[in-house]
Amino acid sequence: MFPIERPRRLRRTGALRQLVAETTLNPGDVVAPLFVAEGRDAPRDITSLPGHVQHTLESLSDEVRALHARGVGGILLFGVPATKDEVGSGAYDDQGIVQVALRRVRDEFGDELVIMADLCLDEYTSHGHCGVLRADGAVDNDATLDLYGRTAVAQARAGAAVVAPSGMMDGQVGAIREALDAEGYVDTVIMAYSAKYASALYGPFREAVGVEIAHGGDRRSYQQDYRNRREAWREARLDVDEGADIIMVKPAMTYLDILADLRREVDAPLCAYHVSGEYAMIKAAAERGWIDGDAVALEQLTALRRAGADFVLTYFAREIAEVLQA
Ligand code: PBG
Secondary structure (H helix, E strand, O other): OOOOOOHHHHHOOHHHHHHHOOOOOOHHHEEEEEEEEOOOOOOEEOOOOOOOEEEOHHHHHHHHHHHHHOOOOEEEEEEEOOOOEOOOHHHOOOOOHHHHHHHHHHHHHOOOOEEEEEEOOOOOEOOOOOOOEOOOOOEOHHHHHHHHHHHHHHHHHHOOOEEEEOOOOOOHHHHHHHHHHHOOOOOOEEEEEEEEEOOHHHHHHHHHHOOOOHHHOOOOOOOEOOOOOHHHHHHHHHHHHHOOOEEEEEOOHHHHHHHHHHHHHOOOOEEEEEOHHHHHHHHHHHHOOOOOHHHHHHHHHHHHHHHOOOEEEEOOHHHHHHHHHO
């Protein structure tokens, strides 16, 4: 018989497999998205994101403490305002819910873990779009940039170490960098949602923040078309040129090709956002006993690291940190 190659030799024992493993996943490689609601006296469950709630300021502190104790790398804050308006003013008001929450969390945790704020208007606009509207109902790119700049400054002033623009407006990173620098926030990091696709996987998130896009609208005039791959590279290159410190791909599992491309083509740190629908699918199947939820989560998050992500934003942050420590 011919001498066959035996790759299985290296898979014989757990110790050997550990020694030759190419990819690691640690609690410090995950960041937890968290929701904080204005004017509520008790946390409220989010049905389609089991295990997640709209936090009060108190329950938010408790959650951040629990995440920090487990070694989770950071948090990303989203606000749920009590009222909305046409121009999303809650996003850049110094008394807006995210600013209030940022001050509190930064006060308590300082730089012990990385405090990030999502930077967008959709949670705060009455029409649910990520920018302000022109008279004809289209999203006004350049008028929106001014408001993103104001939001970035308000978030930085309140204590965000990282601002994460997610609105997919052209020129947003440059406008935000300029606004931050003009106010002296030269050390505030910009993590750009660079390749953010118009995805059907954001449903549970929209329940979480109470966003409904007016008139059955969608975000396809600003978020990317999932048929496109080269376009992601272009978006990422523009963001880096405009001053992005970290770039992101979103959603995650159906975009591993994009992650691998950007890892190769761009030298900025790379993040993957394992989004609400991805979390919900695993939770729903696990609840029925059809899959082992922890095992699937571990496999998916590790695969994102393998494809090139330096860290992962995930609703599994707390659970996976527990699994990894067990
Ligand atoms: C927009 C924003 C969205 C998400 C993060 N930032 C929703 C959207 O683009 O409609 C989705 C996150 C998720 O689904 O987990 N501010």
